[in-house]
Amino acid sequence: MQNIFRQYGMPFLMVSGMMLLVTLALLPLQQQVELAIVVLVYLLPVGISAARWGILPGIASAVSSFLLINYFFTRPYHTFKVDKFEDLVALAAFLVLTITISQLVGRMKNSLALATARENETVRLYDLSVSLSRLSSEADILDSLTRHTFETFQAGQAQGLVESESAPLLVSYPPQDGKTSQPDVVVSMQGSQRLFGEIRLWRQAALSPAEMRLLNAFATQGVLALERARLTSAEARARILEESDKMKAALLSSVSHELRTPLATIKASVSSLNSEAVPWEAEARRDLLSAIEEETDHLNRLVGNLLNMSRIEAGALKLQRRWNVLAEVASVAAKKVKSATRDHAIRLEISDELPLVWLDDVLMEQVFINLLDNSCKYSPPGSSVHIRAEIRGEMLWAQVSNESPRVSEHDLGMIFEKFHRVTAADQITGTGLGLSICKGIIEAHQGRIWATNLPGGFAIEFEIPINAGGTAPRIPQP
Missing domain, CATH: 3.30.450.40 (GAF domain)
Incomplete structure (x- = not known):
């Protein structure tokens, strides 16, 4: 109810008050002021009413001004009769003029209010749109x-x-x-x-x-x-599924290609051993059994890489850390890939004075196996592969270097991505997962791994905290 009175009643009450004040101010001058002056004075409250409260209060003020002028300031006074024709014309012109002014001013006020409201709507919508877009x-x-x-x-x-x-x-x-x-x-x-x-x-x-x-x-x-x-x-989600399908297809292609060679070798060796048509000598039998063992180790490494990759992808890679001698871990890894590195010289350059390191020896062994296997694939036969390690501050730094050609800057940044190959896949065998697995294992040790070009070749380097498990125990002296 109060809102209705404020919106509709208050403007007309204010108009009535202004008309009363103007009339009271002009009454003492009733005999001295000409009608034209009175008309001009009453134009002021009419314009104010229309500008302040709109069309209807403006028209109300125009009609009330017309009546007040006619009653108090047109002869004969205190009646609504008009003696002079020119006074009647003046009053009629005043009424038409004030109503027109009220309508024009009221429409301008409404247009201004509408424009202000539209501007406010636009600003609010813009603010909301900007907020939502982020x-x-x-x-x-x-x-x-x-x-x-x-x-x-x-x-x-x-x-x-x-x-x-x-x-x-x-x-x-x-x-x-x-x-x-x-x-x-x-x-x-x-x-x-x-x-x-x-x-x-x-x-x-x-x-x-x-x-x-x-x-x-x-x-x-x-x-x-x-x-x-x-x-x-x-x-x-669609992009992830598409990438997943591509990765599955690439993995299936790589694994199937990688499995074919060792399985063919194992099958041929077993078939030869089972054949009764050929009397195998002891040395030939040992060669066949050695080939079976080597290819079985190859398959075991392949399956191990696949399992580690799946654990890394699922975030389920758990470290079994203990204090280890890094030289022993690297040496065991070099022995396990002896068949794959027979055409290369493995140089182990790790000082005996190196302290014990807190790490998962099985996974770190896998890192060295992958790095050695990768080095031998990309470096020329007869070249050397070096394993170096030293303490740098609170970190253990290790490097596996070879004499392979330089790698482009683009490939250096992508070399640890799954299935990324520096050369064409048909030129180098493998699944393309080895270095990606190394990266996952090193990062699980709170370390980092990177690739770099050397003056005479190429190297993979990594570093891990040396005292992540506290103070290392002393290595017993023989």
Whole structure:
């Protein structure tokens, strides 16, 4: 009721007050002031009324001015009769002029108010659009939408509800003020194919048509942002699935190619040993058994790499650390790849004075096996492969170097990626997982690994904390 009186009653009351004040001010000068001067004076409150309160109060002030001039300032006084024709023309012209002024000024006021409201809507929508454009998750989008709705419409409470793919999301502003009553306004967020949710408002004053239009625009912006977030999420999932399919295809191709050679060798050797047509001598039998053992070791390393890669990808690689002598770990690795490195000279350059290192010896052995195998594949036969290690501050530094050609800067940055090859896959055998596994194992030891070109070849270097397990025990002297 108070709002209705403030909106409609108060302007007419103010108009009446201004007319009364102007009339009281001019009455003492009734005999001395000409009608033209009186008409000009009454134009002032008419213009003020139209500019301040709009068309209807302006027209009301024009009609009341016309009546007041006629009654108090046109002869005969205190009647609505007009003796002179020119006075009648002046009054009629005054009435037409003031009504016209009221309409023009009122329309200008309404146009200004409409332009201001549209500008406010545009600014609010722009702020909301900018805020939503930076967000990618549905929870953040709903939070921003609800907060902007609460601030823009000056509501007592605002809520946003979205039916997400996992569970419904509900955001309230202010967060600590829960509402149990029915909301005053509910706007649905309807997408092109489905209903996303709704916006709820608790507000005493009813929304104007312009505010309702703005609230619907807010809901539309929210729908667009949610659709974009879901499309982005779906695109990311599709891209991940596509990459996964490519990786599976590459892995299957690499593994099948890598398995074919050792299996063929094992099959041929076993078939030869089982053949009764050929009497095998002891030395030939040993050669065949040695070939079977070598290829079985090759298969075992391949399966071990695949298992380690799956653990690294799943985040399930668990270290079994203990204090170890790095020279022994590297030496065991060199012996295990002896068959693959028979055409190369393995040089172990690790000082006996090197302290014990806190590491997983099985996984670190796998690192050296992969690095030695990789070095022998890419370096020319007859060349040397060097294993070096030393203490640098709080870190253990190790290097496996060879005499292979230099690697481009692009390949240096990509060399630890899965399935990345420096040369064509048909020129070098392997699954393309060895260096990627090394990277996962070294990082699991809180270390880092990198590749670098040397003046006479190429090297893989890594470093890990030397005292991650506390103070190392002393190595017993023989």
